[in-house]
Amino acid sequence: MKSGTLPSKEIDEKSKTKESLEPGYLVICWDDPVNLMSYVTHVFQVVFGWPRQKAEYHMLQVHNTGKSVLTRESFERAEHYVHQLHKYGLQATMERDE
């Protein structure tokens, strides 16, 4: 019985790992009336290591359209970035790219 259950578990773990490694998750930053525009630009530069111009582009997209897709990543990477953005007080979420 034990050995019989192993293959399916292995497959499950493999497929789970594969899914978590695929860049199928979007990191989205949402607009709010409280974070300063210069602060948001600064945070994007620190968290993603972006040059100022790219950080400003995404900050303006957040401000003008209500949100910006910042990057498309695996589950773990998206989770990491969302956590970093929350540590800076930004309204960020991760969503499946469907």
Next chain:
Amino acid sequence: MKLLGKTDNKFTFEFSIEEKLLLFEVLKLYPVIDPTLQEISKSISNKDIAQSKKLLQEELSEQQKQNKEMLKFIFGDSSCFTQKDYYYKLQLSPEQMECLLQVLNDIRVGTWKNLGSPDYEGLKNLRVKRSSLVSLAIMDVCEYFEYHLLEAME
């Protein structure tokens, strides 16, 4: 608050007596953001991200603890403030600048969340009671210091 000078590893600011008083008072509020109330997805079910939310709570709590330690170091016994006649001089490392910026933003965003996270319309129509007036003043004080820190970092 005025930037007097900066090098690669030190920023020097001038603070008026009132500014120092306001900064100290507002920093006493830290932390304001509740780590347990963070939403990290709008579409993924809670079941699938429960572990991630738990991890975020732990990370935020740990970060708030570390920032409190840093504040104690900056403004505690080994104060980075020195008095000069009718103003104060504050010297900060880049790491301390980053910490202070995060702390002020935590107070500002947390205070806004405690007001019910009003959007732009909500803020315009906010019924100003005594408590919300204090909250708005706290947010403005944080914005003032954040603005100067960010300007210095540019």
